[in-house]
Amino acid sequence: MVGEFAAATASLKTAMDIGKAMLDAKGAYEQADLRLKIAELMGELATARGTLADAEDAARQRDAEIKRLNEALQIKSIIVKDGDAYFDIDADGKPTGEAYCMRCWQADHRLFHLSYPRRMDHPTVCPQCKTQYNFYRTQRHEKKG
Numbered sequence: 766m767v768g769e770f771a772a773a774t775a776s777l778k779t780a781m782d783i784g785k786a787m788l789d790a791k792g793a794y795e796q797a798d799l800r801l802k803i804a805e806l807m808g809e810l811a812t813a814r815g816t817l818a819d820a821e822d823a824a825r826q827r828d829a830e831i832k833r834l835n836e837a838l839q840i841k842s843i844i845v846k847d848g849d850a851y852f853d854i855d856a857d858g859k860p861t862g863e864a865y866c867m868r869c870w871q872a873d874h875r876l877f878h879l880s881y882p883r884r885m886d887h888p889t890v891c892p893q894c895k896t897q898y899n900f901y902r903t904q905r906h907e908k909k910g
């Protein structure tokens with residue numbers, strides 16, 4: 766899809782070059798109306814070119830988002846929910862290490878480790894979305910071995 770947009774953009778660029786050559790030509794296109802029409806045509810082509818370039822950017826962004834979501838699908842098989850957080854899985858399939866933000870994973874499919882408080886009666890906090898969690902519902906799991 767991105768390639769098609771790029772090709773269309775290149776074609777329009779060529780059409781604009783042809784139109785410019787017609788405007789620059791001496792003698793052959795002397796009629797003022799004809800020049801006006803060509804100028805209009807070039808204006809339309811320039812607009813179309815800009816629109817296609819925008820569409821190409823949007824397609825690139827969508828491709829990047831698809832890639833990110835595919836990666837998230839891969840990650841989904843190596844993390845597990847426990848309490849109010851997600852964790853890496855150890856060799857035995859048990860949660861291990863520090864907690865990832867539940868909200869960020871469930872809403873955005875992004876993993877951010879929670880920030881742990883000095884005191885256990887204070888909440889853990891996601892540095893990304895600032896969601897606070899009960900310390901005891903997001904406790905670290907000691908790594909074994």
Ligand SMILES: [Zn+2]
Pocket residue numbers: 866867868869870877891892893894895896
């Ligand atoms: Zn978060």
